[in-house]
Amino acid sequence: MSPLPPAPHPQTLEECWAVIDALWARVHQLEARVEELERRLGQNSQNSSRPPSTDPLGLRRPPKRPPSGRKPGGQPGHEGHQRALVPADQVTSSTECYPDECERCAHKLDPRRNREVGEPLHHQVTEIPEVTPQVADYLRHALECSCGHVTLAPLPAGVPAGAFGPRLQATIAWLSGTCRLGKRIIASVLADLFRVEIGLGSVTACEQRASDAxxxxxxxxxxxxxxxxxxHADETGWRQRRQRAWLWVAVSVTLCVAVFQVHWGRGKKAAQELLGRFAGWLVTDRWCAYEHHPLDRRQLCWAHLLRHFRAMKEYRGTVGRLGAELVTLSERMFRWWHRVRDGTLTRAAFRRKMAPLRERVEWLILDGTRTRVKAVRAMCWELHRLSDAMWTFIDVEGIDPTNNAAERAVRAAVLWRKCSYGTHSEAGGVFAGRMLTVTASLRMQGRNVLDYLTQAVEASLRGQPAPSLLPGRDHVMPLAAAA
Structure with missing residues (x-):
């Protein structure tokens, strides 16, 4: 640390007042600096865009509901829930069990002489069979023609040129893209569970063939x-070739489809590539890349706004009071919205309740544009400019005030990034986007991901149209297949 400069020694009253004014201004400057540093230090997932994984260990989360006082587990007297019985046509073996003697008097019992009481009690035991891989050996004979040319027999239609069949290729893609396993672990799983030895390069090749399918x-x-x-649209950080990239997602709740894309940028160009010719209602956060979409066709995420208001609440003085009231009004709005969703509050009543709340929130935001904190002023000016996009959900049915649909979809991608450090090539980025699209869409529709991947690889080997990801459609339309 450098030594302190010598203290001033004013000689006159005017010089004393000048020193006092300078020190007073410096105190205010340092107080503002300390407040800003304390605010940054206190950032967490509840008052900023930071993910919950970065929260400090001592952070106390507000309980979603008060504790009930009951012990964990099943409560005394509760109705029991048994595992559902497998249908008889799916049972591989059935064994009849009869008692040999009476439990009370030890008298011998015989089902041919003693009366049976009631129906037998089913006790089903499910077991996984030991897997033995099926290896098909195609002997390609070569025959010499009278002209002297030797012809090698081609493989039958649908037989892969490589060493692994369609279900094995699909399983590798499923382990990688859905279960988020690394290539060495995939090779170990295949060896331990299926007794299939495979190299790391073959794992990558199978991933690529499934990606193409x-x-x-x-x-x-x-x-x-x-x-x-x-x-609903969102974006999150990604790593590709050890460089910063971005993973984008667009979700349709009604269609039950989510599409992911890995892009080098986070700007308008990437957003336009994701959204294409979309002209409907777009639910996002405040990120500027979405501003090419008409403002009157947008809805800002109120979960993000609530976090910003909570950050305002932690300031002292006027900013803190504004933030506290904005938090109160936002939480009140969410309570009303939850009642609209569960049917206990009509849309008309919700609109009437929201009219004065909207007016008050907009007034508070406008008041925030005159505060002393630069960051708060900037945010309030932006919200004032985007205010029309804050309230779309009030009047337009089918629009949610939060972007939870996109954030839920992107969560699996974040977990993949954290355990794999992203992708290492352009082809890997394409594979990640396609597998995330397939997994998220099929899970939203309640369809089996592994079965779908197997069907897609089989169709690719036979030169047939791939199964569609859209609900209610069997195969991809020819126009999409050509694209």
Missing amino acids: VAAPVVEAHAALQEQPVL
Whole structure:
């Protein structure tokens, strides 16, 4: 630390007042600096955009509901829930069990002489069979023609040129893209569970073939997404070739489809590539890349706004009071909205309640543009400019005030990024986007991901149209397949 400069020694009253004024200004400057540093130090997932994984260990989260006082687990007297019985046509073996003697008097019992009481009690035991891989050996004979040319027999239609069948290729893609396992772990799983030895390069090759097999369905899903009335969009950080990239997602709740794309940028160009010709209602956060979409067709995420208001609340003075009231009004709005969703509050009553609340929130935001804190002023000016996009959900049915649909979809991608450090090539980025699209869409629809991937790889080997990702459609339309 450098030594302190010598203290001033004023000689006159005017010089004393000048020193006092300078010190007073410096105190205010340092107080503002300390307040800003304390605010940054106190940032967490509840008052900023930081993820919950970065929260400090001592952070106390507000309980969602008060404790009930009951012990964990089943409560005395509660109705029991048993595992559902497997249908008889799916049972592989059945064994009849009869008692040999009476429990009370030890008398011998015989089902041919003693009366049976009631129906037998089923006790089903499910077991996984030991897996033995099926290896098909195709002996390609070579025959010499009378002209002297030797012809090697081609493989039958649908037989892969590589060493692994369609279900094994699909399983590798599923372990990688859905279960988020690394290539060495995938090789270990295949060896331990299925007794299949495979190299790391073969794992990558199988991933690529599965990626190619679902290319047309992903294109079709992306095109269908752009025709929907409402979309949720979000973006998160990604790593590609050890460099900063971005993963974008667009979700349609009504269509039950989510499309992911890895892009080098986070700007307008990437957003336009994701949204394409979409002209409906767009639910997002305040990120500027979405501003090419008309403001009157947007809805800002109130979960993000609530976090910003909580950050304002932690300031002292006027800013803190404004933030506290904005938090109160936002939480009140969410309570009313939850009642609208569960049917205990009508839309008309909700609109009437929201009219004065909206007016008050907009007044508080406008008041925030005159505060002394630069960051708060800037945020309030931006909210004032985007105010029309804050209230779309009040009048337009089918629009949610939060972007939870997109944030839920992107959560699996964040977990993949954290355990794999992203992708290492352009092809890997395409594979990640396609597999995330397939997994998220099929899970929203309640369809089996592994079965779908197997069907897609089989169709690719046979030169047939791939199964569609869209609900209610069997195969990809020819136009999407050509794209």
